[in-house]
Amino acid sequence: MLGERYEKVMERLDRAVQAAGRKREEITLIAVSKLHPAEMVAEVAALGQVDFGENYVQEALEKRETLDNMLPLERSAALRWHMIGHVQSRKAAQVAGHFDLVHTLDSERLAQALEKRCAQAGVQQRVLIEVNVGEESQKSGVDRKNLSALADYVQASCPHLELQGLMCIPPVFDAGEAARPYFALLRTLAEKLRSEAGLSLPHLSMGMSGDFEWAVMEGATFVRVGTDIFGPRPPKKTA
Numbered sequence: 001m002l003g004e005r006y007e008k009v010m011e012r013l014d015r016a017v018q019a020a021g022r023k024r025e026e027i028t029l030i031a032v033s034k035l036h037p038a039e040m041v042a043e044v045a046a047l048g049q050v051d052f053g054e055n056y057v058q059e060a061l062e063k064r065e066t067l068d069n070m071l072p073l074e075r076s077a078a079l080r081w082h083m084i085g086h087v088q089s090r091k092a093a094q095v096a097g098h099f100d101l102v103h104t105l106d107s108e109r110l111a112q113a114l115e116k117r118c119a120q121a122g123v124q125q126r127v128l129i130e131v132n133v134g135e136e137s138q139k140s141g142v143d144r145k146n147l148s149a150l151a152d153y154v155q156a157s158c159p160h161l162e163l164q165g166l167m168c169i170p171p172v173f174d175a176g177e178a179a180r181p182y183f184a185l186l187r188t189l190a191e192k193l194r195s196e197a198g199l200s201l202p203h204l205s206m207g208m209s210g211d212f213e214w215a216v217m218e219g220a221t222f223v224r225v226g227t228d229i230f231g232p233r234p235p236k237k238t239a
């Protein structure tokens with residue numbers, strides 16, 4: 001089951017890359033394993049998958065510990081972990097330096113908290129800024145109008161954070177092409193920031209199970225696919 005689903009996603013990605021006239025190596029597939037057990041991560045890792053995405057700090061750290069105990073160390077150490085869920089500033093210490101890439105920087109407050117913890121630990125942390133592309137009041141992500149201020153803040157005041165690009169979750173889910181204008185918007189915002197602030201910002205994290213083909217068309221360098229690899233998610237346990 002997992003193997004078949006994974007193969008299908010890889011085929012879709014290959015076709016999307018071709019249709020977009022891009023190179024496969026420009027795009028990293030992140031397998032989003034939130035709420036799924038370590039055993040399933042190990043299964044997908046055995047198929048050759050390297051990048052995994054998690055939404056909840058505690059769950060992610062526990063799962064990785066389980067994997068460290070389950071797999072030969074060189075195999076678990078070869079996996080790359082992405083924090084793709086909202087991070088509260090008070091959890092900064094658990095995040096700083098523990099993820100290959102944090103996709104969801106969305107406030108100066110969080111930047112400041114991560115910077116402080118990274119400085120204490122003596123580590124660099126790669127980050128993306130999450131943009132609230134749909135301007136939804138209940139969504140996390142920085143508003144478009146505050147994006148350049150946050151990018152400037154990171155550049156000027158956070159020497160331990162390496163700003164690598166932008167991330168978004170469009171307001172439409174599993175709606176295929178309907179999400180495309182939001183992907184285009186994120187690309188445009190990154191281009192603007194590159195030219196205005198002189199940043200390189202190589203990465204765009206966008207596209208999920210129902211719409212990643214369209215994200216690839218608009219320049220995604222990370223696509224985040226959960227359901228179409230792992231199947232439906234079990235409900236989140238509330239503590």
Ligand SMILES: *Cc1c(COP(=O)(O)O)cnc(C)c1O
Binds near residue numbers: 225
């Ligand atoms: C859960 C999640 C995904 C994966 O969504 P699917 O629709 O299951 O592919 C991708 N990105 C983020 C930020 C998520 O929270």
